[in-house]
Amino acid sequence: xxxxxxxxxxxxxxxxxxxxxxxxxxxxxxxxxxxxxxxxxxxxxxxxxxxxxxxxxxxxxxxxxxxxxxxxxxxxxxxxxxxxxxxxxxxxxxxxxxxxxxxxxxxxxxxxxxxxxxxxxxxxxxxxxxxxxxxxxxxxxxxxxxxxxxxxxxxxxxxxxxxxxxxxxxxxxxxxxxxxxxxxxxxxxxxxxxxxxxxxxxxxxxxxxxxxxxxxxxxxxxxxxxxxxxxxxxxxxxxxxxxxxxxxxxxxxxxxxxxxxxxxxxxxxxxxxxxxxxxxxxxxxxxxxxxxxxxxxxxxxxxxxxxxxxxxxxxxxxxxxxxxxxxxxxxxxxxxxxxxxxxxxxxxxxxxxxxxxxxxxxxxxxxxxxx
Amino acid sequence: xxxxxxxxxxxxxxxxxxxxxxxxxxxxxxxxxxxxxxxxxxxxxxxxxxxxxxxxxxxxxxxxxxxxxxxxxxxxxxxxxxxxxxxxxxxxxxxxxxxxxxxxxxxxxxxxxxxxxxxxxxxxxxxxxxxxxxxxxxxxxxxxxxxxxxxxxxxxxxxxxxxxxxxxxxxxxxxxxxxxxxxxxxxxxxxxxxxxxxxxxxxxxxxxxxxxxxxxxxxxxxxxxxxxxxxxxxxxxxxxxxxxxxxxxxxxxxxxxxxxxxxxxxx
Numbered sequence: 001x002x003x004x005x006x007x008x009x010x011x012x013x014x015x016x017x018x019x020x021x022x023x024x025x026x027x028x029x030x031x032x033x034x035x036x037x038x039x040x041x042x043x044x045x046x047x048x049x050x051x052x053x054x055x056x057x058x059x060x061x062x063x064x065x066x067x068x069x070x071x072x073x074x075x076x077x078x079x080x081x082x083x084x085x086x087x088x089x090x091x092x093x094x095x096x097x098x099x100x101x102x103x104x105x106x107x108x109x110x111x112x113x114x115x116x117x118x119x120x121x122x123x124x125x126x127x128x129x130x131x132x133x134x135x136x137x138x139x140x141x142x143x144x145x146x147x148x149x150x151x152x153x154x155x156x157x158x159x160x161x162x163x164x165x166x167x168x169x170x171x172x173x174x175x176x177x178x179x180x181x182x183x184x185x186x187x188x189x190x191x192x193x194x195x196x197x198x199x200x201x202x203x204x205x206x207x208x209x210x211x212x213x214x215x216x217x218x219x220x221x222x223x224x225x226x227x228x229x230x231x232x233x234x235x236x237x238x239x240x241x242x243x244x245x246x247x248x249x250x251x252x253x254x255x256x257x258x259x260x261x262x263x264x265x266x267x268x269x270x271x272x273x274x275x276x277x278x279x280x281x282x283x284x285x286x287x288x289x290x291x292x293x294x295x296x297x298x299x300x301x302x303x304x305x306x307x308x309x310x311x312x313x314x315x316x317x318x319x320x321x322x323x324x325x326x327x328x329x330x331x332x333x334x335x336x337x338x339x340x341x342x343x344x345x346x347x348x349x350x351x352x353x354x355x356x357x358x359x360x361x362x363x364x365x366x367x368x369x370x371x
Numbered sequence: 372x373x374x375x376x377x378x379x380x381x382x383x384x385x386x387x388x389x390x391x392x393x394x395x396x397x398x399x400x401x402x403x404x405x406x407x408x409x410x411x412x413x414x415x416x417x418x419x420x421x422x423x424x425x426x427x428x429x430x431x432x433x434x435x436x437x438x439x440x441x442x443x444x445x446x447x448x449x450x451x452x453x454x455x456x457x458x459x460x461x462x463x464x465x466x467x468x469x470x471x472x473x474x475x476x477x478x479x480x481x482x483x484x485x486x487x488x489x490x491x492x493x494x495x496x497x498x499x500x501x502x503x504x505x506x507x508x509x510x511x512x513x514x515x516x517x518x519x520x521x522x523x524x525x526x527x528x529x530x531x532x533x534x535x536x537x538x539x540x541x542x543x544x545x546x547x548x549x550x551x552x553x554x555x556x557x558x559x560x561x562x563x564x565x566x567x568x569x570x571x572x573x574x575x576x577x578x579x580x581x582x583x584x585x586x587x588x589x590x591x592x593x594x595x596x597x598x599x600x601x602x603x604x605x606x607x608x609x610x611x612x613x614x615x616x617x618x619x620x621x622x623x624x625x626x627x628x629x630x631x632x633x634x635x636x637x638x
Contacts, residue, residue: 020541021488021492021540021541022492024492024494024498024502025493025494025495025498028498052541052573053505053506053509053538053573054492054502054541057502057505081571081572084568084571084572085572085573087572088509088572089505089509092505092509093505093508095513095514096514097501097505097508097514098504098514099514099515099518101518334522335476335521335522336476336477336520336521336522337476338476338477339476
């Protein structure tokens with residue numbers, strides 16, 4: 001069957017038709033089928049009707065760089081533009097196009113990966129500690145200089161990360177409160193002690209759930225926002241611009257965010273505790289026949305204020321950790337869009353992890369202290 | 372697209388015909404009744420002061436902004452009457468180099484250039500990457516650079532790689548938005564040279580938005596001046612420079628304009 005692109009007579013080849021990108025795969029298959037890898041004999045290009053870079057690459061591969069360079073001498077019938085194209089492509093293909101990346105054995109690579117991850121983890125913890133130190137140092141430095149406090153920025157962040165989060169925090173803790181009450185009712189019913197549902201809800205929300213749920217929500221909502229904001233500034237060289245103007249990015253960007261979190265999270269924790277209790281009270285009055293008055297009376301009788309203080313005391317710590325991790329991950333962003341995504345993910349995962357870790361340690365501590 | 376025996380009516384036909392173009396942002400009128408023609412195989416430089424809507428014009432032509440009025444005809448077909456699929460067909464014949472390169476930051480250079488070849492030309496990855504390496508070599512990037520990611524490159528290399536990507540599908544029309552901005556003079560001159568060489572070899576038409584006087588003298592066949600919401604004049608650079616208009620006189624006969632002209636005449 002005569003080919004659309006190549007006509008062969010003994011050693012001489014005639015190329016014809018459209019040697020373009022659209023036909024690239026077909027021509028390549030054709031060459032393979034006819035076992036043509038290098039044209040040794042005479043070759044004619046006159047019958048080519050269309051030629052683009054993809055076609056030119058195939059021709060240069062076929063006839064070799066040397067011959068393509070001197071195309072003007074032996075293919076005079078080819079239009080000037082196409083000669084120029086072949087010569088340009090030949091020039092581009094003169095040097096080797098591939099550099100081999102250095103090859104390692106699989107075991108070496110695995111070991112290297114493990115080592116790299118461990119070193120990365122270690123470096124990350126050190127970086128976090130260093131950053132915390134830097135933020136605290138700047139905080140103390142500025143504490144004595146009230147004229148340098150960024151009140152407007154701080155208030156704006158309180159609004160974004162605190163005030164705007166009130167509805168979602170209230171709703172979530174309300175529902176969890178109801179769930180805990182149901183759970184308590186079901187389990188305690190067997191002992192005839194359904195009235196202790198009130199204690200269960202109160203203890204769990206005052207000591208743990210109020211602050212934990214609020215902190216986890218802010219870790220997802222605000223830490224990611226901090227990372228993305230600062231990361232975008234970093235890739236736009238805004239951070240560099242601040243530094244070049246002798247302004248301190250920690251003072252301008254990090255402290256307002258940290259302060260805003262320190263203000264927001266305790267308040268949100270309080271909101272969370274109240275609406276968790278409200279959720280419990282609703283379930284108590286609707287399905288356990290415990291009236292609201294009885295609920296409040298039992299609260300006052302059984303639950304001391306220590307539990308509230310224990311819960312609330314954790315809020316500033318969580319707030320600080322979440323804000324610092326969010327900001328630090330933002331600073332780690334490098335140019336690409338992918339990097340912004342990676343660090344945003346990392347900041348949420350890290351801050352939730354740290355919040356739960358600290359909470360566990362704190363629970364142990366408070367238990368030993370008998371608070 | 373180098374084609375020796377295209378039908379003659381196509382050869383004479385302009386590749387882009389903008390007629391009566393109107394663009395507004397709110398109450399700010401950017402273009403009012405703007406006409407412009409890009410001929411086949413020419414490099415058309417578009418100049419104008421900041422805020423005269425050069426980039427907006429480019430975006431209207433490539434379909435990133437829907438004009439408020441007027442028609443844009445590309446290769447003989449009015450763009451606004453086309454459906455999604457036909458439009459995509461036309462857009463495949465465009466190559467666009469954005470002002471800041473706009474390379475995909477999660478792909479290395481080779482993959483950046485190979486992407487349109489895989490997606491549109493349906494080449495297998497191996498072939499696409501081979502062609503991509505040739506294109507990168509064509510714009511003067513080394514094979515080592517082909518495996519690097521855009522963030523680790525200098526401005527000049529980003530521009531070159533972006534040009535290679537714009538050329539990936541052998542476009543009929545190349546749109547360049549300030550390709551030499553941010554390059555050093557040597558790099559900029561090399562870019563002008565490269566553009567002319569590639570145009571001669573590949574035969575595409577170029578729509579070039581620029582501020583760079585040297586590029587106008589070195590590379591452009593015709594120059595269009597955007598001013599007062601329309602194209603004030605479009606002609607060869609020597610004739611444009613003679614036009615009696617305050618902005619044009621300042622632009623071409625200011626200190627930088629004179630230097631560029633002198634350099635060109637010496638050359």
